[in-house]
Amino acid sequence: MKVILLSDVPKVGKKYAIVDVAPGYARNFLLARSLAEAVTRTNGKRIAELSKKREVEKKKQDDHLDKSLSGLKDVVVSLTRKANEEGHLYAGVTKEELAMELGKIVGVAYSEENIDIEKPIKAVGEFPITVVVGTKKAEFTLKVEAEGAVTDEGK
Numbered sequence: 318m319k320v321i322l323l324s325d326v327p328k329v330g331k332k333y334a335i336v337d338v339a340p341g342y343a344r345n346f347l348l349a350r351s352l353a354e355a356v357t358r359t360n361g362k363r364i365a366e367l368s369k370k371r372e373v374e375k376k377k378q379d380d381h382l383d384k385s386l387s388g389l390k391d392v393v394v395s396l397t398r399k400a401n402e403e404g405h406l407y408a409g410v411t412k413e414e415l416a417m418e419l420g421k422i423v424g425v426a427y428s429e430e431n432i433d434i435e436k437p438i439k440a441v442g443e444f445p446i447t448v449v450v451g452t453k454k455a456e457f458t459l460k461v462e463a464e465g466a467v468t469d470e471g472k
Contacts (some may be wrong), residue, residue, distance in 0.1 A: 318343040320353035321364050333371035335364065379451055385425040386455040389448060393458045394418050400441050400463035409437025410461060415446060419457065 347353035412429040
């Protein structure tokens, strides 16, 4: 069943995207919670308007993010985390945390999808982190410091 999403739905699609989902999922979850609307012949015009609106919003957001990418070269994000004596973090630094901390420093809301790391960072040190917006890339430096080491004597 084809539906147009009225909001972002994880693992399904972004707002205003037209997606094909199982009829039961559409009726029982998406339509029941007003997360989507069924695509019919009569609402084709509305769908076209929503698609245009989506493109305008995306372009505006991408332009804003593109402008902010130029200033990322000199940005250093410093985080303090609990680590053991060898410098391994107990909890890794994730894309979500990086996007949130970068947003606080730069003043621009980045998504976790914009942060390009393979896996969470689980070590103390400095790391170059790539931010990708569309086809443009920029790097900033992540500095992870140890909050305190845990020893066997304290147990």
